[in-house]
Amino acid sequence: MSKVIICANQKGGVAKTTTTVNLGIGLAREGKKVLVIDNDPQGSLTEALGYQEPDSLEITLAQIMDWVLNEEPFDITAGILHHEEGIDLMPANIELSGVETSLVGIMSSETVLKEYIDMLGNKYDYIIVDCSPNLGQLTLNALVAADEIIIPVQAAYLPIKGLEQLLKTISRVKRKMNPKLHIMGILLTMVDYRTNYANEITEVLYQVYGSSIHIFENVIPMSVRAAETPAEGVSIYKHDAKGKVAIAYEELTKEVISHE
Numbered sequence: 642m643s644k645v646i647i648c649a650n651q652k653g654g655v656a657k658t659t660t661t662v663n664l665g666i667g668l669a670r671e672g673k674k675v676l677v678i679d680n681d682p683q684g685s686l687t688e689a690l691g692y693q694e695p696d697s698l699e700i701t702l703a704q705i706m707d708w709v710l711n712e713e714p715f716d717i718t719a720g721i722l723h724h725e726e727g728i729d730l731m732p733a734n735i736e737l738s739g740v741e742t743s744l745v746g747i748m749s750s751e752t753v754l755k756e757y758i759d760m761l762g763n764k765y766d767y768i769i770v771d772c773s774p775n776l777g778q779l780t781l782n783a784l785v786a787a788d789e790i791i792i793p794v795q796a797a798y799l800p801i802k803g804l805e806q807l808l809k810t811i812s813r814v815k816r817k818m819n820p821k822l823h824i825m826g827i828l829l830t831m832v833d834y835r836t837n838y839a840n841e842i843t844e845v846l847y848q849v850y851g852s853s854i855h856i857f858e859n860v861i862p863m864s865v866r867a868a869e870t871p872a873e874g875v876s877i878y879k880h881d882a883k884g885k886v887a888i889a890y891e892e893l894t895k896e897v898i899s900h901e
């Protein structure tokens with residue numbers, strides 16, 4: 642079966658999408674078969690992989706979830722797009738927010754994404770899910786489908802409060818719905834150690850969570866080159882192959898593979 646890794650944090654703009662793209666393509670560069678799923682109505686993963694107008698796509702995750710929910714038969718490859726750097730993408734657009742609303746109050750609505758992923762069988766070695774910046778129905782679906790969670794945290798503000806809420810949700814899902822759920826680690830992103838703030842936050846994270854949650858030693862540095870990549874529709878390996886962010890995501894990829 643595929644290993645399902647989700648990038649989740651209800652805080653916006655912490656590099657969930659950037660991590661999904663560069664871990665996904667990083668794994669493909671290591672010969673793995675990878676599907677990335679855009680589980681966010683903003684469609685930023687879809688855009689970051691070069692589909693600048695997600696609203697024009699006919700089959701997206703919204704349609705797939707609708708089919709699963711209504712138990713309609715469909716071709717399992719429907720909607721899957723192929724990116725030039727060797728990964729597949731299940732795209733999303735604004736229609737997904739309609740699906741999210743329709744899930745509220747429906748029986749077993751939290752298992753829809755898992756059902757889809759189960760249908761894919763062993764087509765992929767890794768499935769990486771990019772979550773929305775909230776703890777709503779779509780993120781709940783991702784938590785239920787996941788084996789591992791990577792929690793990107795931007796080292797530029799005090800993240801502790803938001804993390805507590807996320808960790809509580811994770812532990813509840815683990816207890817009630819998905820016992821195999823495991824936090825692979827907290828990933829510090831957009832780190833600029835020239836600022837005292839980044840050092841302080843790193844220290845606080847280790848103090849508060851270091852003994853209970855793995856914190857990736859390898860951090861993702863801040864770089865304008867990384868900020869440019871979504872507009873190019875490619876990974877950091879293509880946009881700035883020798884840069885520090887490419888090297889950091891390569892390290893992360895190795896660490897993820899070492900978990901196998």
Ligand SMILES: Nc1ncnc2c1ncn2[C@@H]1O[C@H](COP(=O)(O)OP(=O)(O)OP(=O)(O)O)[C@@H](O)[C@H]1O
Binds near residue numbers: 654660831861863
């Ligand atoms: N290492 C980095 N250095 C500089 N900028 C970065 C870096 N990583 C990501 N960014 C930029 O920061 C912004 C937020 O990143 P990203 O979209 O990956 O976050 P997100 O958590 O997925 O956001 P959302 O919560 O909206 O889904 C983007 O403009 C992205 O290009």
